[in-house]
Structures are given as structure tokens and as C-alpha cells.
Amino acid sequence: MCGIAGTWFPGTRDDASLHALGARQGEAIAHRGPDDAGTWADPAAGLVLSHRRLSILDLSPEGHQPMLSRDGRWALIFNGEIYNHGALRAELATLGHAFRGHSDTEVLLAAIGEWGVEQALQRSNGMLALAAWDRKQRRLWLARDRMGKKPLYYGFASDGALVFGSELRALRAHPALEAKVDPDALALLLRLDYIPAPWSILRGVHKLPAGTLLSLDMAALQAGASALDPVRSPKRWWDALAAQREAINHGFAGGDQEALDTLDVLLREATAMRMEADVPLGAFLSGGTDSSLVTAMMQAQSAVPVRSFSIGFDSLRHDESAHAARVAAHLGTDHTELRVDGQAALDLVPSLPVIFDEPFADSSQVPTALLCALTRKHVTVALSGDGGDELFFGYSRYARTLRNNGWLGKLPRAMLANRVSEPGESARLGGLAALRAELRAGDLQGLARHRISRWRLPEAVVIGARRLKTAYDEPDALPGVGTPGDALMAMDMACYLPEDILAKVDRASMAASLEARAPLLDWRVASFAWTLPMSMKSRHGQLKWLPKQLLQRYLPNPLVQHPKTGFGAPVGDWLRGPLREWAEAQLDENRLREEGHFDPAPIRRIWKAFLDGERKWHTHLWGVLMFQAWREKL
Incomplete structure (x- = not known):
């Protein structure tokens, strides 16, 4: 886990000024990588790459970045982890590649040299954001992992330079980047609590969407922002929606027992892969199904007690620490609990803009940041249960949305045709206003958008804002196959998961120089989950049915059947x-x-x-x- 940044000017630059700029960009994100810093420049091309390292694998200088390929063609900066680097290393060795150290960066670089950027990405299992410079073709590649665990921003400065990095502050270290607020993105913040890719709060600066890559040559650089469409220019090297369609169409042929056994094997392997580290490792343990399942998988494969961490609050509405402690005691983990009073949480509020770098309003940011800070005092890597709700139908709003979608199907078409285009803010008050808003939604996508919206009409509040469409608006964001429940999860997988949940964990963990890993979001686990019928995800009113059944292999039923509590403030x-x-x-x-x-x-x-x-x-x-x-x- 690290931080990356860089700048590419449309013309030559002297070596010293490039390194100075790269150092400033790297220093802006030093919290992401406190263990090492490096810059590399290609003055003839006007390019500088900067890297901040949080050492996880190969703590020696052999893991230093930016890293050059043995033949000198490729320069790479990389943020993340390639969990199958051992298998890739063995395959590359048979093709004649030799390695100086044992970092996954060196393996990824060799894979790019052997197969090209896109094929190297497709062969990799991990989380990443990268910038790869092809010195032979004078081409820059930017890429983000399948699920969107790692962030990557990019944009053009007023001097024509392309600026990119893990966080906005790395781009703003370039003096020619204009930091003007985008009102359209601000309206998205009010609606969603976050700003989804490809937009950012700054006009002209974009996020690379999950599972995409952007390839630019000198002609594209010189054309500048006018030739770069943030929606259409990035190419999908992994299409999650297509993978969902294929999985749904393929289906799962087995019964409950076969599904349980398959999930057990896949999740055990995904967890084991994420337990590899040359530094201390632990787990976030809230006591919920997903974090308990990941922690159980870790402990089942560890010869010593796993370090587990939870946070407790003085407000009982938000406190699950007692249940987490009971889960930890049964599993036999070495458990640490942080008790937080209201003042400790309040003291954190002024730091939130610095921690999250871009405006972010999911209130669970507060306990997440506190938990990451606690955990970093003891370990450098922590596994989380993120992704289980979006893969296994875990949100109660899903069930309510399907219920209301059933109501819509029974209403006269004339009544739906007379609905207003969008409910007003009074819909937030509940009662008849909320019911009317639900009925006015008109279809499943409208219901989903209504459920996840804070401000229903933010464009009426933000001056000069236009409405930007997201996965909750675009019909093309739906699988087109499967059940309405599959469609609800697909929308969240495209938007809420990468741009709220994973963004929150990335910023909070990186602010504490902590690496967070999510076994449930291994792409093989996700692909399996998409094959399952809804009856294995929601049964007799129980959400996330299959993971709960699997958890009963590791915990007694009373510890499994625990009411879900929101991780908020x-x-x-x-x-x-x-x-x-x-x-x-x-x-x-x-x-x-x-x-x-x-x-x-x-x-x-x-x-x-x-x-x-x-x-x-x-x-x-x-x-x-x-x-x-x-x-x-x-």
C-alpha cells in the first residue's frame, strides 16, 4: 500500500525541476507511504513519476519505486498488492525472467514487460492503482483495479501538463492546477454523501473508474482536456457488469451444501492470500457477519492468535463492541477494543477534510478513522469484511425497495404516468410524503435512487449545478438479466461500493499509514456470488443467508444471528x-x-x-x- 503521483508536460523539461515537482507531489501524500520515497524522471519526454512506500512485502531496497524494468523500457509506480504474485513469478521465471528481490512490484513490472499492461492486469489478483511509462513508445498507462479498492485521480493543469495521483492533494502540489469547485460534482455530494467516478470536486479533475485503464500518447497529451472524455476515454480491462451477466446466466447448479462448501473454499483461499505480509497483520472485527467470517477464516489458518480490533462507543445505538468481544473470545483472537466517548469523536471532526482529501459525508467516516488509527498502533495490515452486503444482499433497504417495487407493479399505469419527475426534500420526513415519493419513483432504478439519496433535488440548492447521471440513473448500468435483487446489487457494486465504502476505508486507513485488505472482494468470490440464486442470499426474511450459514461452521448460532447495527455516528x-x-x-x-x-x-x-x-x-x-x-x- 503506497501513494503514487506524477506529471507529464507536453515538451521537454530539465531533470532538476522535474524531480523537485515529483518530490512535492510525493510529500503531499507522505502519509500513504512513510517508509520510503522516490522520484524518477524522463526529461526528454517531460515526465516525472513519484512514489511513497508503505513497506509490506520485501522490506529491502529491492522494493523501491519508481522501478525500472531490466531492459529499461518500462518505468512503474504502483499502489496496492498483487496477491497471486508468487504464481505469476513462477510462470515468468519459466519464460526467462530473473528477479532481484521478492516484491510484487517487480513481478507486476515483469508481467507488463512480458504481456503488456492489459494482459498483466487481467492475470493479476489484487488491488491496485498504477502508472506505467513505456519509454519506447512514449505512452503513459494509468489503471485501477477491478473493484476500485485503490483510487487514481487525473486532470490537466493550465500549463497543459497531465497531473495524476492517489489523492487530490498530490495533483494540487502542481502550481498550475486550478482548484475550482465543480458545482455538478457538489450536487452529487449532497445527493449521495460522496462524489462517484469519473467526477471529482474539482472542475477538470477526474477519477479513473474501477476496472479501467487510460492510455495516452504524446498526441493525446498535446490535445489536452478537450480530447479526453472522462466517461468514454477510459477502457474497461475488466467489465464487472458483463461478468455479472455471464455469472447470472451461467447460474449455480448445486444445492445449499455445495454452495456452502464452494464459498468456504473460495473465501479461505482469498483470506490466506491476503495474510501474506512481512509486517504485523490483524483484522477489523465489528461482530457483524462479514468481519466475523473473515476473522474466523484468518484464525482457522493461523498457528497463533490473530490480532483483532474493534471500537466501542458511549452511545448504545452505535456500540457493537460487546458482541465483537464475544466473537473474539469464541474464535480465540488476541482482541483489542478502543472505547470512544463523544469528545474523542468530536475532536476528530476538524481533521475530516484532511483525512478524506475530497468532501465526503458518510458519517461512518468518524468511527472508521478512529478504528484505523487504533489498529495502526499494533499492526500495519488489517483485513476487513467489506463487500459482503453488495454481493450477498445484505442491506435492509434492498428488501424494502423490492417490496415497494411490487407495489408499483400493481398500480394503474395512469397513476404512474402522472408522477412528478423527482420527489422533493419533504420525502425525507417519512409518513405520507415518503410514501408518495416512493410511488412517484416509477421503476426499480428510481426507487433505488430515492433510497440512497440525501438531498432529492440538490441541483436546486447548488448554484449553477446540472444533474450528472450515475449507475442509479443509467438503464445501461443494470444487468438486464436475473432478478430485481440482482439489479439492486449491481447498481451498488458500480457506484456505492467503490466510491463510498472503499474510498472511505482507503482514506481512513492511509491517513494512519495502515493497509486494509478485503477478502470478500476477491474477484473469484464475487464471480461465484453472482451465480447464486436469490434464495441463497435472502431466505425466510433473513438477508445474507449463505454467509450466515457458513459462519455457523465457525461460531454458535446465537453469535451469528445478531441484529445488524449501522457503523455510524x-x-x-x-x-x-x-x-x-x-x-x-x-x-x-x-x-x-x-x-x-x-x-x-x-x-x-x-x-x-x-x-x-x-x-x-x-x-x-x-x-x-x-x-x-x-x-x-x-
Whole structure:
């Protein structure tokens, strides 16, 4: 796990200035890799690559980056882990490749030299973001892993240079990058709590989508931003939606026992691959199904107690620490629990814009950041249970959406034809307003969008904003086969998982210089999950049925059948209490008007309604507040 950055100018540059710029970009993301730093430049091409290293495999200098291939053709910077690097190394050795050390970076570089970038990616099992420079063809390759575990931003500066990196701050280290807020992306933040790829909060800066690569030659660089379409230019080297269609069509021919055995084998292997490290390793253990299953798999394959970590809160609504402790005791892990009072969480709020780098408003960012900081005091790598809900139908909103979709199917077409295009903000209050909004949604995709939206009409709040479409709007984002439940999970796999869940874990863990790994998101586990019928994911009202059945092989039933608790923070209580003065300053009407990003009227109206006791408005307000706090740091 590391940080990467670079700049490519449309013309030659002197070596010293390139290295100085690369060093500044690397220093901006030093938290991602505190163990080593490196820059490499090709002055004749105007290119510099920068790397910050968190040493996990091969702690020796042989793992240093940027790394050059033996023949000198390729230069590589790479953030992530290739879990099957041992098998790839053996295959490459039979083809005549020799290796100096035992890092996965060296294996990936040899694979690129042997098969090319796209084939090397397809043969790899891991998480990654990379920049590979082909010195022979003068071509730059940028790529992101299948599931979107690792981030990669790119954009053009005003001097014509292409700037790229793991975080926005690495791009902003280039003095010619214009840091102007994109109102369309800001509206997405208010709707979703995050800004999905390919957009970012800065106008003209984009995120590379999961499973894609971008290949640029000198002609493309000189053409600049006008020739680069953030939606169409990236090429899919792994198409998750196509893989889902194929898996659904193929189906799973076995019964319950065969499915359990297959998941057990696949997940054990995926977990074992992610336990390889030359540094201390542990697990996040919330006590939920997914984290308990991953921890159980780790302990079953470890000769010593696995280090496990959980966080406890003084608010019982958000505290699962007692259950996590019981799971840890049964599994026999070496368990560490951090007790957090409200003040510790509040003290973290001013740091959120720095930790997350881009405005981000999922309130679970607070406990996630606290947990990562605790864990890093003891280990350098931690395995998580991320991905289980999106693969095995784990969210209660899925069941509610399918129920309401059934209602829509029974309504007269004339009633649906008269629906308004989008529900207003009153839909957030529940009751009849929420019911009307559900009925107005019109179809499954509209219902899903309504369920995940905070502000229903954010473009009416953000000045100058247009509505950008996401996987919750585009019909092409649906598999077109399978059940409505499959479609709901597909939308989340395309948007919510990579751009909220995985982005949150990446920023929070990297802020603490901690590597997080997710066995459930091994592409082979995902491909198997997509083959399963819905009856193996939701049965007799029990969500995530198959993983729960598998967990009973490792835990007694009372520890498995535990109600799901959200991993959030009591934002509403904070905003009415100790954060009220801070929030009032951020939401000051004159300030909002002078800054020019928001129409103050609806924000002030909701702020007053919230203080007067109306429920749920804190979710609307938190997105505005997180942007305001981030803007102060810009």
C-alpha cells in the first residue's frame, strides 16, 4: 500500500525541476507511504513519476519505486498488492525472467514487460492503482483495479501538463492546477454523501473508474482536456457488469451444501492470500457477519492468535463492541477494543477534510478513522469484511425497495404516468410524503435512487449545478438479466461500493499509514456470488443467508444471528449539542451567499427545522457541513 503521483508536460523539461515537482507531489501524500520515497524522471519526454512506500512485502531496497524494468523500457509506480504474485513469478521465471528481490512490484513490472499492461492486469489478483511509462513508445498507462479498492485521480493543469495521483492533494502540489469547485460534482455530494467516478470536486479533475485503464500518447497529451472524455476515454480491462451477466446466466447448479462448501473454499483461499505480509497483520472485527467470517477464516489458518480490533462507543445505538468481544473470545483472537466517548469523536471532526482529501459525508467516516488509527498502533495490515452486503444482499433497504417495487407493479399505469419527475426534500420526513415519493419513483432504478439519496433535488440548492447521471440513473448500468435483487446489487457494486465504502476505508486507513485488505472482494468470490440464486442470499426474511450459514461452521448460532447495527455516528445529537456553534458558523447565511456555492434559503430553512426538532435533517446538513469544512482547507 503506497501513494503514487506524477506529471507529464507536453515538451521537454530539465531533470532538476522535474524531480523537485515529483518530490512535492510525493510529500503531499507522505502519509500513504512513510517508509520510503522516490522520484524518477524522463526529461526528454517531460515526465516525472513519484512514489511513497508503505513497506509490506520485501522490506529491502529491492522494493523501491519508481522501478525500472531490466531492459529499461518500462518505468512503474504502483499502489496496492498483487496477491497471486508468487504464481505469476513462477510462470515468468519459466519464460526467462530473473528477479532481484521478492516484491510484487517487480513481478507486476515483469508481467507488463512480458504481456503488456492489459494482459498483466487481467492475470493479476489484487488491488491496485498504477502508472506505467513505456519509454519506447512514449505512452503513459494509468489503471485501477477491478473493484476500485485503490483510487487514481487525473486532470490537466493550465500549463497543459497531465497531473495524476492517489489523492487530490498530490495533483494540487502542481502550481498550475486550478482548484475550482465543480458545482455538478457538489450536487452529487449532497445527493449521495460522496462524489462517484469519473467526477471529482474539482472542475477538470477526474477519477479513473474501477476496472479501467487510460492510455495516452504524446498526441493525446498535446490535445489536452478537450480530447479526453472522462466517461468514454477510459477502457474497461475488466467489465464487472458483463461478468455479472455471464455469472447470472451461467447460474449455480448445486444445492445449499455445495454452495456452502464452494464459498468456504473460495473465501479461505482469498483470506490466506491476503495474510501474506512481512509486517504485523490483524483484522477489523465489528461482530457483524462479514468481519466475523473473515476473522474466523484468518484464525482457522493461523498457528497463533490473530490480532483483532474493534471500537466501542458511549452511545448504545452505535456500540457493537460487546458482541465483537464475544466473537473474539469464541474464535480465540488476541482482541483489542478502543472505547470512544463523544469528545474523542468530536475532536476528530476538524481533521475530516484532511483525512478524506475530497468532501465526503458518510458519517461512518468518524468511527472508521478512529478504528484505523487504533489498529495502526499494533499492526500495519488489517483485513476487513467489506463487500459482503453488495454481493450477498445484505442491506435492509434492498428488501424494502423490492417490496415497494411490487407495489408499483400493481398500480394503474395512469397513476404512474402522472408522477412528478423527482420527489422533493419533504420525502425525507417519512409518513405520507415518503410514501408518495416512493410511488412517484416509477421503476426499480428510481426507487433505488430515492433510497440512497440525501438531498432529492440538490441541483436546486447548488448554484449553477446540472444533474450528472450515475449507475442509479443509467438503464445501461443494470444487468438486464436475473432478478430485481440482482439489479439492486449491481447498481451498488458500480457506484456505492467503490466510491463510498472503499474510498472511505482507503482514506481512513492511509491517513494512519495502515493497509486494509478485503477478502470478500476477491474477484473469484464475487464471480461465484453472482451465480447464486436469490434464495441463497435472502431466505425466510433473513438477508445474507449463505454467509450466515457458513459462519455457523465457525461460531454458535446465537453469535451469528445478531441484529445488524449501522457503523455510524450520532451526528444529529452532535449538531444539536457540542457542534451547534461550529455548524451555525459554517451555515451562516451571509457566508453562504458570499461564497456563492449554495442558495442559502433552503439550507437555512432545513437548519431551523432541524433545531426545532424535525427528524433526519442532519443527513442533509452533514453533506453541506463537510463541504464547508473542506473548503476552508482548500
